[in-house]
Amino acid sequence: MSIYKHSYRAYMGTLTPHWSRIVVLARYALAEAWSSKITIALFTFSMLPAIVYLVGIYLANNPLASALILRGNKTGLSIDAAYFLKMLEGQSWLALAITAWIAPRLITFDLADNALPILLSHPISRFGYVFGKFLALIASLSLVTWIPCLLLFAYQAYSSPQPWTWDHLSIAGGLLTGSLIWIALLSILGLALSSWVKWRVVATGIIFAAVFVPAGVGGIVSAVMRTKWGLLLNLPVMMTEIWQRLLGAPSVMRPRQDLPNQAMATMLVLACLVSVAMLNARVRAREVVRG
Amino acid sequence: MGIIDMNGLEVRLGGRTVLNGLTGELKGQAVGLLGPNGAGKSTLINTLLGFHPPSKGSASVFGLDAHRDRARIREGVGYMPENDSFIGNMNGVRFVRYMAELAGLPAGEALERAHEALFYVGLGEARYRKINTYSLGMKQLVKLAQALAHGPKLLILDEPTNGLDPMARQRMIQTIQEIRKEGSIRLLISSHLLRDIDETCDEVLILKDGRIAALSNIEEERRSNRNFMELETVGAIEQFSVKVRGLGCECAIYPGGRIKLVMPEQIVARDLYRVAADEGVQIRRMHLRRDSLEDIFLRAMENGPATDGGQLTNVDL
Numbered sequence: 001m002s003i004y005k006h007s008y009r010a011y012m013g014t015l016t017p018h019w020s021r022i023v024v025l026a027r028y029a030l031a032e033a034w035s036s037k038i039t040i041a042l043f044t045f046s047m048l049p050a051i052v053y054l055v056g057i058y059l060a061n062n063p064l065a066s067a068l069i070l071r072g073n074k075t076g077l078s079i080d081a082a083y084f085l086k087m088l089e090g091q092s093w094l095a096l097a098i099t100a101w102i103a104p105r106l107i108t109f110d111l112a113d114n115a116l117p118i119l120l121s122h123p124i125s126r127f128g129y130v131f132g133k134f135l136a137l138i139a140s141l142s143l144v145t146w147i148p149c150l151l152l153f154a155y156q157a158y159s160s161p162q163p164w165t166w167d168h169l170s171i172a173g174g175l176l177t178g179s180l181i182w183i184a185l186l187s188i189l190g191l192a193l194s195s196w197v198k199w200r201v202v203a204t205g206i207i208f209a210a211v212f213v214p215a216g217v218g219g220i221v222s223a224v225m226r227t228k229w230g231l232l233l234n235l236p237v238m239m240t241e242i243w244q245r246l247l248g249a250p251s252v253m254r255p256r257q258d259l260p261n262q263a264m265a266t267m268l269v270l271a272c273l274v275s276v277a278m279l280n281a282r283v284r285a286r287e288v289v290r291g
Numbered sequence: 292m293g294i295i296d297m298n299g300l301e302v303r304l305g306g307r308t309v310l311n312g313l314t315g316e317l318k319g320q321a322v323g324l325l326g327p328n329g330a331g332k333s334t335l336i337n338t339l340l341g342f343h344p345p346s347k348g349s350a351s352v353f354g355l356d357a358h359r360d361r362a363r364i365r366e367g368v369g370y371m372p373e374n375d376s377f378i379g380n381m382n383g384v385r386f387v388r389y390m391a392e393l394a395g396l397p398a399g400e401a402l403e404r405a406h407e408a409l410f411y412v413g414l415g416e417a418r419y420r421k422i423n424t425y426s427l428g429m430k431q432l433v434k435l436a437q438a439l440a441h442g443p444k445l446l447i448l449d450e451p452t453n454g455l456d457p458m459a460r461q462r463m464i465q466t467i468q469e470i471r472k473e474g475s476i477r478l479l480i481s482s483h484l485l486r487d488i489d490e491t492c493d494e495v496l497i498l499k500d501g502r503i504a505a506l507s508n509i510e511e512e513r514r515s516n517r518n519f520m521e522l523e524t525v526g527a528i529e530q531f532s533v534k535v536r537g538l539g540c541e542c543a544i545y546p547g548g549r550i551k552l553v554m555p556e557q558i559v560a561r562d563l564y565r566v567a568a569d570e571g572v573q574i575r576r577m578h579l580r581r582d583s584l585e586d587i588f589l590r591a592m593e594n595g596p597a598t599d600g601g602q603l604t605n606v607d608l
Contacts, residue, residue: 007411007469007473008411008439008469008470008473008475008476009442010442010475010476011396011400011404011441011442012442013396013397013400014397015366015394015395015396016392016395016396016397018362018395021392021393021395024389024392024393025393028389109378109379109380110378112379113375113376113377113378113379113422113423114374114375114376115376115377115378116376117370117372117374117376118370118372118376118377118390118434118437119390119393120342121340121365121368121370121372122365122390122393122394123362123363123365123366123393123394123395124393125362285337285340285342
């Protein structure tokens, strides 16, 4: 089949391995996500806090600059687990905003135009399809979460005049683990919610609502029932607790409101399972008519 | 071994048996899939693509199990679904390239063949336009292009002329005929339009209520049929009919010089003209009628599905 002849020729070349089809999906999903100027704007905006924290580390480790700018006042500039916790929290909530924008772009275009029958008629499974999109989202969110956090950790390790790194290595582990838990949860939740809505704007709203509405409900439950268990519905509080424990930062919760690790892990696993069930119901090549 | 084999294939969806014990072998270059709404045509296609697991029996494509080896089957299959199915905010080239890469072509090859496939189906000039700006006919063509781009061994077309105007339909039919003529691709074409199947296929599988009503080689069926001829004549038709009977034709005379003939295979219209000239009879009108696919289809519908659980039955024509 050549353009000038307009005739058909069979393909005789080699085929790529099966696993690489997931990479193809991820590559096209990334291109789709980053083709939007709003994505670029959100990403740029999400780098601003990282720059502020970078300056903070610079000032904390540079006595001359610190003396000139802070005039010797170093309050709040000790570079420790609490410092990185604040940074991780900020970056994580920016990651939520990016998820709410990107995740619908990855799925709703396919659903709105009924592309799944064609996509899944190729040698790619439903799991492969979702996993490809998941990888694209994880890669995008990594750019605003654990990558800048670990880069700043590395900068702090480099800048610190005292031996600092080995004593604080758990912070790096916490940053990586905490970020990965959060972006994996956001990715699967974002894809699942997007798969049920054909309009992107609505999907964006639903993703925010899925995080904050249960938090409100959990608050009401806690207040009415006078129990701490309502906090299990409060994703912001629960994640802050998880990050704080992973980084080894001082707790911000009142002593009686501490949630057990098992309960928090169970809630996260439940949220993921519900998301998987939602994706399983929606990502199909054909609707099955019952009855 | 045929390109598609079915062995007691049964598919149940939502508690309902949609395909009921299909057994048969499809080995034509282009196989038409006919049947009324709800007969199971699309379900059969989806089962061959591995979307639905058989509840009983099995189906195989290229000798590979349709469910167990679905990834390998899909590598060699191009599928054009019935309904709109594309990514509207991609342009034609990007969409076809994406599908070719998913089918296993390296990125460079996929891009090259995406351009070629779009030119081949006639969308060369529109290939950089976003698909959601395409007309219905162009959307059908871009679906065909993506099904062809990776060089499949089997092309499955579900209602390829759905919603097309006569010109676009003709172009689609011509393209399908060219693909068939080229010879390296087998075709499975599902359509409600008997004419589409008639013009493009050499074998037809007719489904009714999830069972096989008929599986026929269209060309062979036609060849085995006798030719019916209707004549309007002026002149000595009695003598003419005697001579025509002498050629081996069955002949019936009606008032007004009308004659109906059943001609044996070796007799052609020229022989009738010759006899008419000899007898001084004018042939004012001549109408040759062969059994059409419509006749085959209607007979299959009247006969109904085979009573032995969908076992392949050739229609007695």
